[in-house]
Amino acid sequence: MRRIAAIFVLAAATLLVAACSTLDGAAALFGRDISFTAPQLQSQLDRKFPRDYRKLGGLVSVSLLNPRLSLPGGGRLKLDFDIGLAGMGNTARSPSGHFALESGLRFDAGTRGLHLDNPEIVSVDVPALGGVMNDSARSMLNSWLLDYAREEPVYRLDDTTFGRIASRRIERVNIDSGIITLQLD
Numbered sequence: 001m002r003r004i005a006a007i008f009v010l011a012a013a014t015l016l017v018a019a020c021s022t023l024d025g026a027a028a029l030f031g032r033d034i035s036f037t038a039p040q041l042q043s044q045l046d047r048k049f050p051r052d053y054r055k056l057g058g059l060v061s062v063s064l065l066n067p068r069l070s071l072p073g074g075g076r077l078k079l080d081f082d083i084g085l086a087g088m089g090n091t092a093r094s095p096s097g098h099f100a101l102e103s104g105l106r107f108d109a110g111t112r113g114l115h116l117d118n119p120e121i122v123s124v125d126v127p128a129l130g131g132v133m134n135d136s137a138r139s140m141l142n143s144w145l146l147d148y149a150r151e152e153p154v155y156r157l158d159d160t161t162f163g164r165i166a167s168r169r170i171e172r173v174n175i176d177s178g179i180i181t182l183q184l185d
Helices: 002-022 038-048 135-151 159-165
Strands: 033-037 051-055 060-073 076-087 097-108 113-125 170-176 179-184
Touching: 033 038, 033 159, 038 060, 051 135, 060 135, 060 170, 097 135, 097 170, 113 135
Parallel strands: none
Antiparallel strands: 033 179, 051 060, 060 076, 076 097, 097 113, 170 179
8 A cells, every 4th residue: 555655646746847847837846946026126126216317527417217117028128217307417307208228137146136138228219309319318328227237236136035046056037028037056
């Protein structure tokens, strides 16, 4: 009787692992994946913005407002921002335009966060500048984007989550429709 029970348990475990692996669930079943949703990332972004950046010695102020994050899939996320423009030391809190970017993500252990990876501006609409971005405004936006990708995480892992990965290596950061997954070794 014990032998039959042992065979049954072994067969059930084998079928469970096989079923999970075909659904890419084995990694999650054995603690190899950590996943995040768009609302989790959006919550942290909402606490970090609006942000003001002074350029040209304070003559121009650019405010980034109302970040909106989406995970359309295809290995990249999309971030939309409203832009506020002001001059002579003023701060703009009302939108003067809009821009959107797409980016991959990378994990940085130093900040314990997910950072933009190879971000690209995909659209810009600033009616005050004639609806398109001129070279100096594009340069300021690209400069901010590169600094932000290097210095600021889009999402910072909490202590519990970071503790789960502290002794492991992240193989890959996947961005699928509606979910970001850290695949651990």
